Amino acid sequence: MSEITRDTVAHLATLAHIEMSEEQLQAMAGELQQIVGAVAQVSEVAGDDVPATSHPLPLRNVMREDVVGEPLTAEEALSGAPDAEDGQFKVPAILEED
Numbered sequence: 001m002s003e004i005t006r007d008t009v010a011h012l013a014t015l016a017h018i019e020m021s022e023e024q025l026q027a028m029a030g031e032l033q034q035i036v037g038a039v040a041q042v043s044e045v046a047g048d049d050v051p052a053t054s055h056p057l058p059l060r061n062v063m064r065e066d067v068v069g070e071p072l073t074a075e076e077a078l079s080g081a082p083d084a085e086d087g088q089f090k091v092p093a094i095l096e097e098d
Contacts, residue, residue: 004032 006029013020020028046052074087083090 002036004029004036 006025009025009029009032010020013025078084078087078089081089
C-alpha cells in the first residue's frame with residue numbers, strides 16, 4: 001500500500017485548483033491514508049468467492065401493478081384543500097408581480 005503524504009495531497013490540490021492551508025494538507029493526508037487503509041482491509045477480505053454488490057441486501061421492485069381506477073372528480077380532489085377558487089387549488093403567491 002502506498003502512503004498518502006502531504007506532498008501527494010498538495011499535488012492533487014494543485015491539479016484540482018484547490019487552495020489548501022498547511023493544516024488542511026496535513027489533515028487531508030491523514031484522512032486519505034485512513035481511507036486507503038480501510039479499502040485495503042476490505043480488499044483482503046473480499047476474495048474471488050465473494051460476489052461484488054452495490055447493496056448488502058438483495059433489492060427487488062416492491063411497487064404494485066399500475067391499475068387504472070376511477071379518477072377523482074374536481075370536487076373530490078378539492079375537498080381536502082385548505083383553499084380553493086373557481087375549481088382550482090388556491091395557494092399563496094410566490095412571485096412578485098410588477
